[in-house]
Amino acid sequence: MERLGLFHMDLTLGRMEAFWEARGVPDIPVLHIVGTNGKGSTAVFFGSIARAHGLKTGLFTSPHFATPRERVQVNRAMLPRPTWVELANEVLSTPGGNDLTYFEFQTCIAMLAFEREGVDLAIMEAGLGGKYDATNVFAPGLTLYTPIGMDHEKELGPTLKDIARDKAGAMREGSTVVTGPQEGEVMAELENRASEVGARFVYSVDVADSVQGIRLGLRGIYQTTNARVALAGWRWHAASIGIRSEMRLEKFGLESAFLPGRMQQVEIDGQAMILDGAHNSHALTALKAALVAEDIRPGSMIFACLSNKDIKLMATLLRDLTAGPIVVPAMVNERAGDAGNLAAVLGERAQAVDSMAAALNACRDIPGPVLICGSLYLLAEFYEIYPQFLTP
Numbered sequence: 001m002e003r004l005g006l007f008h009m010d011l012t013l014g015r016m017e018a019f020w021e022a023r024g025v026p027d028i029p030v031l032h033i034v035g036t037n038g039k040g041s042t043a044v045f046f047g048s049i050a051r052a053h054g055l056k057t058g059l060f061t062s063p064h065f066a067t068p069r070e071r072v073q074v075n076r077a078m079l080p081r082p083t084w085v086e087l088a089n090e091v092l093s094t095p096g097g098n099d100l101t102y103f104e105f106q107t108c109i110a111m112l113a114f115e116r117e118g119v120d121l122a123i124m125e126a127g128l129g130g131k132y133d134a135t136n137v138f139a140p141g142l143t144l145y146t147p148i149g150m151d152h153e154k155e156l157g158p159t160l161k162d163i164a165r166d167k168a169g170a171m172r173e174g175s176t177v178v179t180g181p182q183e184g185e186v187m188a189e190l191e192n193r194a195s196e197v198g199a200r201f202v203y204s205v206d207v208a209d210s211v212q213g214i215r216l217g218l219r220g221i222y223q224t225t226n227a228r229v230a231l232a233g234w235r236w237h238a239a240s241i242g243i244r245s246e247m248r249l250e251k252f253g254l255e256s257a258f259l260p261g262r263m264q265q266v267e268i269d270g271q272a273m274i275l276d277g278a279h280n281s282h283a284l285t286a287l288k289a290a291l292v293a294e295d296i297r298p299g300s301m302i303f304a305c306l307s308n309k310d311i312k313l314m315a316t317l318l319r320d321l322t323a324g325p326i327v328v329p330a331m332v333n334e335r336a337g338d339a340g341n342l343a344a345v346l347g348e349r350a351q352a353v354d355s356m357a358a359a360l361n362a363c364r365d366i367p368g369p370v371l372i373c374g375s376l377y378l379l380a381e382f383y384e385i386y387p388q389f390l391t392p
Helices: 014-022 038-054 079-095 102-117 134-138 160-168 183-195 223-240 249-255 281-293 311-319 339-348 356-362 374-385
Strands: 030-034 055-059 073-074 121-125 142-145 175-177 200-203 263-269 271-276 298-304 324-329 349-354 370-374
Touching: 014 102, 014 134, 014 298, 030 038, 030 134, 030 175, 038 055, 038 249, 055 102, 073 102, 073 339, 079 102, 079 175, 079 249, 121 134, 160 370, 175 183, 175 223, 175 349, 183 200, 183 271, 223 339, 271 374, 281 311, 298 339, 311 339, 324 339, 339 349, 349 356, 349 374, 356 374, 370 374
Parallel strands: 030 121, 030 142, 055 121, 142 175, 175 200, 271 370, 298 324, 298 370, 324 349
Antiparallel strands: 055 073, 263 271
């Protein structure tokens, strides 16, 4: 897997199509989740509701924090190490397996695992795109769209319309699409694509009630949108397979959902910390609203991101998240942004340090919660120090 390169991308479906033509695509219903922010949360909400109704679910998400095994789960449990190795060897022994990218390799392991475990539904979170994302090779019958915003401009295009058009490309002929609120030009792209391919287009507000009165398992006011999209998608799927969706089980599923690094609040030696993977302008705006809604005022912030992010665009949003110091640790990652450069852009309240441990130490005596946000790879370095917070 290291040889494949974690960040090597080649946005085509040719390799995946060749692999599955040789192997044979598993006969498993697929739920595809596409968008910019909220994909992982929506996947977890949907899976939690489905399990509450007795379905055996496969879940494929990315990235991971401590081990790649986190990406592939069956009923929210990682595969045993021996099983992972067996499946990886099966991928490599299949014609075309040696040609896959890192993400494609993971995607293939996931579907082989779901086939072996006999899941009732495979919940597949797209990577960064839509039309050419490796997860789109399985011709899903149901696609959920989470909020689409500016991110990965180099790969998907420089404008919001470009990005929306790429993600809209995930729609398949005769499928059903469920979306939550979107920007006007994004919604137009989604609606146009649905019309072109003959996909049924459904608005989440027309299928699912507001979840405002439910104590969601994932915190943050922005999670209400993700939860409603998941609930709408579940109700549509349940009806299509003849399952009666029960409100008490829906509620239990939404309340019991868990995913680390999504406005997750923990405490270390009496100091409160908030962990959130907001790493683009769209997500940072949502994080700010969530903090205001819960009257949380971080006393300090630890932030870092990958070098492909537009830090100048995000700088004002980041400075608004706290009135205190901003600590920028150097990340152990080949694509990490330079800590010194990031700190310089963020201004006089920002300082660069050489590690996550040093950043935590710099915030230790500052009153108020510590907000740790930015790249999920930054959060991974926190979880390496405190792995106990990766589970509920």
